Amino acid sequence: MLPFSMMQQGVPGTSRGGCGTATSVRRLILQAIVVVGCGLGVIVVGQRLCLVSTCGPEHHRDVDTPSHFTISNDSVAISPVTAEMSIQEAEEDIADTKCEPELFPSKYWTGQRLNQSAQVTNRQPGQAMFGTIAAQRDIWRHQHPNSCENQTFLVYVMLDWEVGIGATIHVTTAVLRVALETGRILVLYPTPNLSWVKGVFCEDYDTLDTCYFEPITSCSVYDIFGGKLEKLDDIPEIDLSGNVDQSHLTVLRAHPFMVANSWPGPIVMSVPDQFRKLLLMSGMPEYQWYHWWRAQAVAYIVRPNRRTLLELDSRRRLFFPHKAIDPGTISIHVRHGDKWMEDTLVDDEVHLRLAEELLEKFPDIAKRNIYLSTADPNSVQFFAKLTNWNVSWTNLSRVDDSTISPMDRANRIGWTEEFLNCLLDLGLAIECDAFVGMYSSNWNRLVDELRSTVRCKAHLPYVDVHQGWFISNYHW
Numbered sequence: 001m002l003p004f005s006m007m008q009q010g011v012p013g014t015s016r017g018g019c020g021t022a023t024s025v026r027r028l029i030l031q032a033i034v035v036v037g038c039g040l041g042v043i044v045v046g047q048r049l050c051l052v053s054t055c056g057p058e059h060h061r062d063v064d065t066p067s068h069f070t071i072s073n074d075s076v077a078i079s080p081v082t083a084e085m086s087i088q089e090a091e092e093d094i095a096d097t098k099c100e101p102e103l104f105p106s107k108y109w110t111g112q113r114l115n116q117s118a119q120v121t122n123r124q125p126g127q128a129m130f131g132t133i134a135a136q137r138d139i140w141r142h143q144h145p146n147s148c149e150n151q152t153f154l155v156y157v158m159l160d161w162e163v164g165i166g167a168t169i170h171v172t173t174a175v176l177r178v179a180l181e182t183g184r185i186l187v188l189y190p191t192p193n194l195s196w197v198k199g200v201f202c203e204d205y206d207t208l209d210t211c212y213f214e215p216i217t218s219c220s221v222y223d224i225f226g227g228k229l230e231k232l233d234d235i236p237e238i239d240l241s242g243n244v245d246q247s248h249l250t251v252l253r254a255h256p257f258m259v260a261n262s263w264p265g266p267i268v269m270s271v272p273d274q275f276r277k278l279l280l281m282s283g284m285p286e287y288q289w290y291h292w293w294r295a296q297a298v299a300y301i302v303r304p305n306r307r308t309l310l311e312l313d314s315r316r317r318l319f320f321p322h323k324a325i326d327p328g329t330i331s332i333h334v335r336h337g338d339k340w341m342e343d344t345l346v347d348d349e350v351h352l353r354l355a356e357e358l359l360e361k362f363p364d365i366a367k368r369n370i371y372l373s374t375a376d377p378n379s380v381q382f383f384a385k386l387t388n389w390n391v392s393w394t395n396l397s398r399v400d401d402s403t404i405s406p407m408d409r410a411n412r413i414g415w416t417e418e419f420l421n422c423l424l425d426l427g428l429a430i431e432c433d434a435f436v437g438m439y440s441s442n443w444n445r446l447v448d449e450l451r452s453t454v455r456c457k458a459h460l461p462y463v464d465v466h467q468g469w470f471i472s473n474y475h476w
Contacts, residue, residue: 103133105140107214107303110454111431126456130282135275135296136453142180143300148219154184155221155235155253158191158208163256164406165422166442168196168208171256173297178238178254180272187221189253190229195407199416201311212419214303224251291474295449302450304423315424319394328367330355331432332383333425334374335441346438346465348382354436354463355389362461366434373425375409394428396421430455435462439474 101110145151156175158168179186190206191197197211205211222229230251238252246252271279271293279289304312332351358366370391372383377398383391410418422443429435430451437444452458464471 104136104454107305108136108299108454109303109427109450127459128454128456129292129295129452129458130284131275131278131292132296132299132453134278136300138274139176139180139296139300143185143217145185145219148185148223151219151224152182152184152247152249153187153219153224153251154179154182154238155187155189155224155251157189157232157253157255158194159256163195164442165196165419166446169298169301169446170294170442172301173294175254175258176297176301177270177272177293178240180274182238184252185217185219187217187219187224189221189232195410195415196419197416199414201416201420209301211416212304212308212423213301214305216301287472288474294445294474295453298446298449299453302446308420308423311420312424312427315420316428319396319424320392320428321395323392325371325428325431326367326369327433328365329369329371329432330358330366330434330436331371331373331429331447332436333429333438333441333444333447334372334376334379335438335444344466348379350465351436352383352386354465358434358436358461358463362434365460371428371432373429375406394421394424426450430457433457433460435460436465437462438465439471440466445474 101108104110154175156172158172163171176186178184188207188209192206194206194208196202196208197205202211209216232253235251235253236246236249238254238258239246240258271289275293275296276289279286279292284292332355334346334348334351355366355370359368368389370383370389372380372391372393374380374393375398380393380398383389383393406418406422426443426446429447432451435447435451437447439445439448448462451460462471463469467473
């Protein structure tokens with residue numbers, strides 16, 4: 001089967017794009033809010049403390065149709081082990097089990113495949129961020145009520161001007177925090193002019209969660225308005241000052257400027273109140289809390305639907321043929337392009353030097369294999385010349401202009417093409433076992449957030465090209 005891009009638009013023109021050893025803490029601190037299904041571990045890389053929960057050896061199991069993967073796109077069924085059970089009810093059954101994919105609600109991007117064509121070769125038991133399973137279940141239950149009647153909602157209108165994929169998703173995580181904290185279900189309002197749904201792949205869809213991802217909620221925007229679409233101007237805007245009582249209003253709206261105007265305030269830099277007790281028990285420094293929340297929210301939002309997974313599988317066969325991400329592969333994402341406008345660009349030599357350091361510091365984890373994700377053809381040429389490393393990358397063509405933005409590339413090749421190519425790169429990167437990245441890049445943060453949650457690799461080493469081994473700035 002040819003990728004959608006080959007059938008409809010021709011070959012795409014471009015692609016896009018610290019925790020060491022664990023000390024097991026096999027004791028339960030499961031009280032009001034608890035970690036379900038995972039023991040606790042402490043991970044230290046340099047001076048960075050990370051609390052993680054163990055995940056089982058079946059995490060990267062390849063099956064034709066996973067038992068918990070419901071084929072129907074409109075289904076919101078949770079896997080049997082988690083169906084309709086409270087944290088307290090589940091505690092006795094799974095508190096001592098490994099953190100396997102089955103412990104997540106259904107349809108998460110855990111690495112299981114729809115078929116055998118794109119195998120993940122792994123591995124050893126992994127570890128996720130502290131509280132990941134509990135957080136994902138809480139978010140899922142909040143967004144999937146038994147009934148959409150007698151609920152309150154927060155309708156979110158995404159920007160319809162050109163913003164990068166990582167930024168688009170991260171702004172949505174801040175709005176999800178507002179929804180959870182105010183007890184409202186987050187619903188994405190149809191935005192047909194949204195750049196990232198402009199293209200043949202999304203021609204019948206008008207939100208990210210209907211085109212690429214699983215629905216963000218089981219309550220559609222049409223459900224909450226009684227079968228019709230309410231005009232945005234008729235929906236009151238949410239008040240975040242705390243001075244206005246809006247509890248009697250069923251539907252409120254939010255927009256990205258609400259988040260942008262609050263930076264670096266509590267909307268962006270904090271976590272929903274319901275997770276504070278959990279994080280207090282974790283021992284995690286408070287400045288890391290919003291990083292933890294953002295990772296949990298990304299894990300929930302970025303759940304490619306079946307149609308997208310099939311497309312990514314086809315693209316992988318075509319643009320990454322006969323290749324696997326071998327154990328010990330180091331993910332390197334080189335972010336050049338227009339990043340110079342907001343940060344200092346980092347040379348390829350620095351990325352390579354840090355990969356060498358990973359090899360030296362973690363010889364049992366990192367091997368001489370690199371998966372390179374970058375839009376810069378010059379970076380591909382640099383790494384392709386290396387003779388003492390096995391370097392792989394997708395064989396998509398790249399624009400011969402290393403200074404343009406992802407949005408410029410999308411304008412050239414098509415917005416849905418760019419989005420799908422990015423997801424292909426992202427999926428390959430989070431299969432790796434060590435990571436060189438740049439936290440000032442929204443895209444790099446997506447890699448770190450997903451590998452630390454749904455891919456259970458929070459215990460594996462990550463080094464930042466600006467901050468090195470001691471990460472303290474998690475950006476917005």
